[in-house]
Amino acid sequence: MSANVYKILSRSAWSEARAAGVFHGAPVDLADGFVHFSTASQVRETAAKHFAGLPDLLLVGFAAEALGAALKWEPSRGGALFPHLYAALDPGLAIEVVDLPLGPDGRHRFPETIP
Numbered sequence: 001m002s003a004n005v006y007k008i009l010s011r012s013a014w015s016e017a018r019a020a021g022v023f024h025g026a027p028v029d030l031a032d033g034f035v036h037f038s039t040a041s042q043v044r045e046t047a048a049k050h051f052a053g054l055p056d057l058l059l060v061g062f063a064a065e066a067l068g069a070a071l072k073w074e075p076s077r078g079g080a081l082f083p084h085l086y087a088a089l090d091p092g093l094a095i096e097v098v099d100l101p102l103g104p105d106g107r108h109r110f111p112e113t114i115p
Contacts, residue, residue, distance in 0.1 A: 003039055003040070003064050004039075004040065004061045004062065004063055004064065004095070004096075005037040005038065005039060005061070005062050005064045005067070005071070005083040006037060006038050006039070006040065006043045006059055006060065006061050006062075006114075007035065007036070007037055007038075007059075007060045007062070007089075008038075008043065008046060008047055008050075008051055008057055008058070008059055008060075008100060009023075009026060009057065009058060009060065010054075010056060010057060010058070011056045011057070011058055012056075013026060014058050014060060014091070014097070017089070017091045018091045021090070021091065021092070022088045022089070022090065022091070023035070023088065023089040023090075023091055024088050024089075025089075028050075032084075033086070034072075034084040034085055034086045035084070035085040035087075035089050036082070036084060037062070037071075037082070037083040037084065037085060038082065038083070039082075039083065040114050042080065042082065043059065043110070043114060044108075044110060044114075047100065047107075047108045047110075048107065048108075051108065052106070052107075053102065053106050055101075055102055057099075057100040057108065058097055058098065058099060058100060059096075059097075059098050059099075059100045059110065059111070059114070060091075060094050060096065060097050061094065061095050061096035061097075061098075062089075062093055062094060062095060063093075063095055064083060066093050066095075067083075067085055067087075067089075067093070068087075070085055070086045070087035071083055071084070071085050071086075072084050072085075072086060096113070098111050
């Protein structure tokens, strides 16, 4: 599969990853043994399920093919295939970093580039 994949994370976690030159994962990633990503069609549900109401988040996009063989597509929510990275993430591979603000309804507002 080739597409862009997305990671939602706090602004501070992204800043730390950029400064270190590596992102080993959020606590849930470390617990599960891989970095969780979502596709464009999955990322809104991911935000609603795992990041509801959290401010100061970023949506960071990566080209799936740039992540190499360590990116595996595995069944998760409802049997859908989700991208999971079994390696540390190089923040320098990011192709898009955008704010993920909360709207007045408390839901995150996604850029128009995410269908």
